Amino acid sequence: MRNFLAFVRRFRVLLFFALLQGIALSLYFSFSQFPRIQYLTTASTVTGGIMEVRNDVTKHFYLSKNNTALQKENIALRKTIPSSFIKLNNGLVKINDTLHLQQYEYIPGIIINSTHDKRNNYFTLNIGSQQGVERGMGVFSAKGVVGVIHNVTEHYAVIKSCLTENINIDIMIEKTGLFGLLKWNGKDARRGTMWGVSNDTEVKKWSKVVTRGGGGIFPRGINVGKVEKTDVVEGKPLWDVTIRYSEDYRSLQRVYVVKNLLKIEQEKLEELIPIEDEQ
């Protein structure tokens, strides 16, 4: 016992260093998988509040750009409302049918904090569980897909963005229907990669890439970007498809959170898939 105490006293600096280092590193390596410790992120009330004040100042830097984007979206929507159509046939009667059921609802939010040059980048939103946000919901903007909700508190939420290594959103090439998973190489905020496209297929340059709508996180057909180039993956029969994102995440502010009203139904159905089929 005395020897042990002597040992502790002799190496107390190193032991204390190792203890604190252990705490810090276990926080760092466990967080991306299990977001347990909410008060250590910008989703907590104190730091979230500070970020909101800061955002009140910096949001004006990108104001004109964001307004233009919103205006463009408005024009696109305005084209579809009844007042912009001419009636061709007055004899038609509109009947309220049961063929269409609403599947998705959208919750508007503003990004109040974000990083872009780290290996894994998280964005903070100013809406939380009180507005109906839940973990695992998809997030997109007027120009393209943004990420998936990672962590929610009462008034704030943290998004795992398209600028994290394993974002794994289901995407496909719009024309041909080839699908794969979205990944990020950790360096360039304008480009991502599409993983899982077999190299016996033809991938055309500048063809549009959209979400596939698998898993019920995103509706089908939300813009992701365009194919910039395809490279060969060594040792695997796959293309390494580089995508140029349609959204510039460095000046992004206004986003929508996707609420899938039929998600429980889809999950229940997919639970019935026998497990032994998977490897």
Add this chain to the structure above:
Amino acid sequence: MNQAVKNILRFVALMAFQVLVLNQIEIGFGIQLMVYPLFIFLLPVEMGILMLLLLAFSLGIVIDAMSNTYGLHASSLLAFAYFRPLIFKLTAPRDGYDPLMETNLHTMGYNWFIKTFGALLIIHHFWFFLLEIFKLNELIFVLQKTGLSVILSFLLCLLLQYLFLNKAVKK
């Protein structure tokens, strides 16, 4: 001003500067500016290493909480604090440190500051980027990030000391 009050103010100021200003600046080439190690560096020489580690951990974890890095800053700042006494011993002047004097640029001179702070800052940045990327086959990229960021962070720390620290009266 009282030593403790001065250091608390410095803690808050450097933290706010790092989180609210520097974390938002993107230069490209993987450069990231970090000046908060200056707080640990300017603490009194005779301060115990356990206290140093504790302060480093708390400053790091506060910065982590505000930049969504979950322990990355805390870990690298701990390394900075752990190596501080060792490097200080290596670069000590011939007749030792004056325990009453603060070890900044003005009191110790350029030569000493570049050697000591430079070495510690390289350890801190290298540790940070190594953990952040955590892939050995991208070691070149880690070194590129470390090299470029250290130079700019160091210059920024020099500038901060010029602006905010009083020049010592020469005896």
